[in-house]
Amino acid sequence: MANDKVVHISDSEFDNKVIGNTLPCLVDFWAPWCGPCKAIGPVIDELAAEFDGKVIIAKMNVDDNPATPGRFGIRAIPTLILFKGGEVVDQITGAVGKSQLQDLIKKAF
Amino acid sequence: MQQAQYQLIIVGGGPAGLTAGLYAARGRLEVLLVERGTTGGQVLVTDWVDNYPGFIEGLSGFDLVDKIAAHADRFGLTKKYAAIASLDLTGEVKSVTLENGEVLTASTIILCTGARPRKLDIPGEYEFTGRGVSYCATCDGPFYRNQEIAVVGGGNSAIQDALHLTKFASKVTVIHRRDQLRATKILQEKAFSNQKIDFLWNTQVLEVRGDKSGVDSLLLGRQHGGESVLKVTGLFVLIGIAPNNELLLAHPMQTDEGGFVVTDEEMTTSIPGVFAAGDIRSKRSRQIINAAGEGAVAELSAERYLGSQVTDTSHNRSE
DSSP: OOOTTSEEOOHHHHIIIIITOSSOEEEEEEOTTOHHHHHHHHHHHHHHHHTTTTSEEEEEETTTOOHHHHHTTOOSSSEEEEEETTEEEEEEESOOOHHHHHHHHHTTO | OOOBSEEEEEEOOSHHHHHHHHHHHHTTOOEEEEESSOTTGGGGGOSOBOOSTTOTTOBOHHHHHHHHHHHHHHTTOEEEEOOEEEEEOSSSSEEEEETTSOEEEEEEEEEOOOEEEOOOOOTTTTTTBTTTEESOHHHHGGGGTTOEEEEEOOSHHHHHHHHHHTTTOSEEEEEOSSSSOOSOHHHHHHHHTOTTEEEEOSEEEEEEEEETTEEEEEEEEETTSOEEEEEOSEEEEOSOEEEOOGGGTTSOOOBOTTSOBOOOTTOBOSSTTEEEOGGGBOOSOOOHHHHHHHHHHHHHHHHHHHHHHTTTOOBOOOO
């Protein structure tokens, strides 16, 4: 189920919406050809609802936006990176469960 | 006597677990499926499934398992997404302790924990995972457009994935520790005739090397001595699977030398009331259709077991 709380971002919006954001931001780097990426989609939607107002939950399609994945050395997806104050706090690669992603997000606090 | 909360708990939500769940929910059992990550299992990384009966045009691994999950949902299968800390399988009432401390009990358990890619266990492998070391060609192949990469392995999945990777990479070197492939003839023929694929025989990867930006080379060892360096930006490790059996190690359950669970043809393990299906089982053929079929057999066996226990155990099953 699509969730309008998830922000879809592009290369050109990345600095403004993620690096420059006052809130922590979890970015899910994904692509439509990646099964595990699609499998965690519903989890990302749930996290967006759960952390609404506290953490920006964003998705970036790496097919349409090659610059940002290159900038962060991403060579595997799904990769989820937690940003705070423009810096990388931590990251996870692979279709992990919701509790692992919650633990990742909590590192921003 | 302690009452079990469920008649059946299914551990794992790949094709085996979801099919067992579909049967159990349709059969109106008090059933719960517990999955630690996301449903789907290893099928999620399967680019294309061309031979699942009934899907004439073929479909992606994700779409297939999504349909199986939706089918189970139609019968109201209850799923819980949580990691399991431990299992107690020996008594008449089995218990499943979650990492958050919650304890779930059931009269029967079907183990569908599956398998995962085997690792090389060499220096640099862990450090560069996601930054050049990959276990999923379909997920990560497109990151290696016009780059030179390597595949380690010689089985069906290694060769199939090497062929897939030639769509992106400029050159794919297959590194194999033997002097011939285990892959089927048809795959071998395709690989040998592919201009982008090179082979290094009797060779092992000793170390993955790189810097902050990721992998830049591999240290290779020849079987009869001699080391060399191969410049690549990616290494796909496709050397088979290892069982997800960590929860079972504390149990006196019969396994094969690889750690896969031994069952009879009714999917019964060596522990009464405990069944296994899918890739966690000791077997030769690992196909999605096997996993689904075994899930169905395991569920029917669990129902028979419940029927035979009905005089001894009472359930809090609602009418």
